[in-house]
Amino acid sequence: xxxxxxxxxxxxxxxxxxxxxxxxxxxxxxxxxxxxxxxxxxxxxxxxxxxxxxxxxxxxxxxxxxxxxxxxxxxxxxxxxxxxxxxxxxxxxxxxxxxxxxxxxxxxxxxxxxxxxxxxxxxxxxxxxxxxxxxxxxxxxxxxxxxxxxxxxxxxxxxxxxxxxxxxxxxxxxxxxxxxxxxxxxxxxxxxxxxxxxxxxxxxxxxxxxxxxxxxxxxxxxxxxxxxxxxxxxxxxxxxxxxxxxxxxxxxxxxxxxxxxxxxxxxxxxxxxxxxxxxxxxxxxxxxxxxxxxxxxxxxxxxxxxxxxxxxxxxxxxxxxxxxxxxxxxxxxxxxxxxxxxxxxxxxxxxxxxxxxxxxxxxxxxxxxxxxxxxxxxxxxxxxxxxxxxxxxxxx
Numbered sequence: 001x002x003x004x005x006x007x008x009x010x011x012x013x014x015x016x017x018x019x020x021x022x023x024x025x026x027x028x029x030x031x032x033x034x035x036x037x038x039x040x041x042x043x044x045x046x047x048x049x050x051x052x053x054x055x056x057x058x059x060x061x062x063x064x065x066x067x068x069x070x071x072x073x074x075x076x077x078x079x080x081x082x083x084x085x086x087x088x089x090x091x092x093x094x095x096x097x098x099x100x101x102x103x104x105x106x107x108x109x110x111x112x113x114x115x116x117x118x119x120x121x122x123x124x125x126x127x128x129x130x131x132x133x134x135x136x137x138x139x140x141x142x143x144x145x146x147x148x149x150x151x152x153x154x155x156x157x158x159x160x161x162x163x164x165x166x167x168x169x170x171x172x173x174x175x176x177x178x179x180x181x182x183x184x185x186x187x188x189x190x191x192x193x194x195x196x197x198x199x200x201x202x203x204x205x206x207x208x209x210x211x212x213x214x215x216x217x218x219x220x221x222x223x224x225x226x227x228x229x230x231x232x233x234x235x236x237x238x239x240x241x242x243x244x245x246x247x248x249x250x251x252x253x254x255x256x257x258x259x260x261x262x263x264x265x266x267x268x269x270x271x272x273x274x275x276x277x278x279x280x281x282x283x284x285x286x287x288x289x290x291x292x293x294x295x296x297x298x299x300x301x302x303x304x305x306x307x308x309x310x311x312x313x314x315x316x317x318x319x320x321x322x323x324x325x326x327x328x329x330x331x332x333x334x335x336x337x338x339x340x341x342x343x344x345x346x347x348x349x350x351x352x353x354x355x356x357x358x359x360x361x362x363x364x365x366x367x368x369x370x371x372x373x374x375x376x377x378x379x380x381x382x383x384x385x386x387x388x389x390x391x392x393x394x395x396x
Contacts, residue, residue: 016134018192019130019131019134019192019193020131020134020143020146020147021188022185022188022189022192022193023086023127023130023131023147023150023189023193024146024147024149024150024153025150025181025184025185025188026086026090026093026123026127026150026182026185026189027124027127027147027148027149027150027151027153027154028150028151028153028154028158028181029090029093029150029154029158029178029181029182029184029185030093030120030123030124030150030151030154030182031150031151031152031153031154031155031158031159032154032158032159032161032162032174032177032178032181033062033093033097033100033116033175033178033182034062034117034120034154034347034350035154035155035158035159035162035234036158036159036162036163036166036174036175036178037055037058037059037062037113038059038159038234038235038237038238038256039159039160039162039163039166039238039252039253039256040162040163040166040167040171040174040238041055041056041235041236041238041239042238042239042242042249043166043167043170043171044058044109044171047171048105048106048109050106052236052239053358053361053362054106056235056236056354056355056357056358057110057354057358058109058110058113059113059231059235059350059351059354060350060351060354060355061110061111061113061114061117062113062114062116062117062120062347062350063117063347063348063349063350063351064114064117064347064351065113065114065115065116065117065118065120065347066117066118066120066121066343066344066347066350067121067344067347067348067351068117068118069117069118069119069120069121069122069344070120070121070122070125070340070341070343070344070347071121071337071340071341071344072118073089073118073119073121073122073340074121074122074125074126074337074339074340074341075337077089077122077126078337081195081196082126082129082130082196083189083190083193083194083195083196084195085122085126086123086126086127086130086189086193087186087189087190089119089122089123089126090119090123090182090185090186090189091182091183091186092118092119093116093119093120093123093182094179094180094182094183094186095179096112096115096116096117096118096119097116097175097176097178097179097182098175098176098179099112099115099116100112100113100116100172100175101172101173101174101175101176101179102172103172117347120343120347121340121341121342121343121344121347122340122343124147124148124151124339124340124342124343125337125338125339125340125341125342125343126339126340127147128144128147128148128324128328128339129328129339130193131143131144131146131147132144132328144271144321144324144325144328145267145268145270145271145321148267148270148317148320148321148324149264149267149268151263151267151317151320152260152263152264152266152267152317153260153264154260155256155259155260155263155264155314155317156257156260156261156263156264157257157260158260159256159259159260160253160254160256160257160260161177161253162174162177162178163252163253163256164253165177167249167252167253214388214391216327216338216341218384218387218388218391219282219323219326219327219342219345219388220327220341220342220344220345221345221384221388222282222286222319222323222345222381222384222385222388223319223323223342223345223346223348223349223381224345224346224348224349224352225349225352225377225380225381225384226286226289226319226349226377226378226380226381226382226384226385227316227319227345227346227349227353227377227381228349228350228352228353228356228374228377229289229290229293229313229316229353229373229374229375229376229377229378230289230293230313230314230316230317230349230353230374231349231350231352231353231354232353232354232356232357232370232373232374232377233293233296233313233353233357233370233371233374234259234313234314234353235353235354235357235370236354236357236358236361236367236370237252237255237256237259237310238252239367240300240306240367240368240370241255241306243367244300244301244366244367244368245300245301245302245303245306247303251303254307255306255307255310258307258310258311258314259310259311259313259314260314261311261314262310262311262312262313262314262315262317263314263315263317265311265314265315266314266315266316266317266318267317267318267320267321269315269318270285270317270318270319270320270321270322271321271322271325273285273318273322274321274322274325274326278326279326279388279389280389281318281322282319282322282323282326282385283382283385283386283389285316285318285319285322286319286378286381286382286385287382288315288316289313289316289319289374289375289378289381290375290378290379290382291375292309292312292313292315292316293313293371293372293374293375293378294371294372294375295309295371296309296313296368296370296371296374296375297368297369297370297371297372300367300368300371313374320346323342324339324342327339327342349377352377353373353374353377356373356377357369357370357373357374360372360373
């Protein structure tokens with residue numbers, strides 16, 4: 001597990017805060033870029049003359065980019081200093097979103113979203129390792145949650161802002177905004193994060209050898225399946241509000257803000273739960289998710305009930321820092337690859353959720369069916385958790 005190195009132990013509290021802020025800024029940009037399309041689904045569909053479930057495929061394309069890019073870039077990046085790797089990844093992200101903003105067709109946008117997703121997982125994974133190395137061992141979960149806070153703030157402010165930009169200007173401005181944030185992050189990391197030449201680096205081959213253990217694969221399976229339910233609901237929230245709740249489009253950014261508020265609280269809750277219950281906290285979060293998602297369809301009939309449901313569903317974000325910190329504990333010798341793969345798993349969930357939800361909607365089951373589909377994936381994740389927890393208890 002990452003421990004403070006001699007080079008980082010001497011950092012002042014203000015320096016640590018600035019470093020974590022810079023890294024969280026990247027998380028804000030990535031989160032806004034990942035989720036922007038969800039609030040702009042009707043706008044993109046109208047612009048390119050495609051259906052909203054087809055726009056959902058753009059979400060899956062980005063997520064698959066994360067799934068492919070996270071392990072590949074982590075493996076090849078393990079031999080680089082973390083500062084250099086973070087700068088390169090964020091510059092790559094800026095270019096991918098600039099290409100998305102300039103896409104002239106649905107097919108080009110599909111490819112651009114896949115490319116933009118490639119550096120996502122590796123950036124979060126390396127940023128989490130850097131943050132954890134700056135603090136004592138008993139504060140690692142809190143430090144990781146601060147990095148993930150950028151993602152939560154993207155849900156809270158970035159995504160509603162991107163939706164407003166798309167509604168009042170054009171959806172392309174949302175991705176232009178993300179490219180600007182990514183560029184700013186590149187400059188901040190370059191200026192603020194010191195180069196630690198004493199940090200331990202591993203060869204690509206040693207990371208791969210250390211990675212192939214059940215203790216790592218179980219948490220990744222939990223994240224990729226158990227977390228799909230939140231993305232299933234979130235991806236189709238805009239058309240659900242328009243077609244089922246029957247509200248005006250102006251309410252979409254507000255609903256996204258409420259969802260982001262739930263994610264913000266959930267992110268803090270995840271660090272708190274893991275510090276107290278360790279791996280058991282993941283099971284508690286999955287149980288909560290299964291119940292709340294199953295109740296979501298009943299809340300879609302009115303604006304106020306669906307807003308409450310959005311907040312409660314978004315608390316699932318608590319699973320992020322919990323699983324990330326657990327992986328740091330078990331991924332000895334493969335921390336870069338495991339930390340990046342954690343985000344690949346979550347984005348596999350981001351691909352799986354919209355895909356399953358889109359199939360159910362296309363089959364005529366209604367927009368609100370996403371809650372039932374999501375609850376089923378949470379139950380599947382809970383089953384994997386019980387198997388993993390049993391094996392972990394047996395080995396202990």
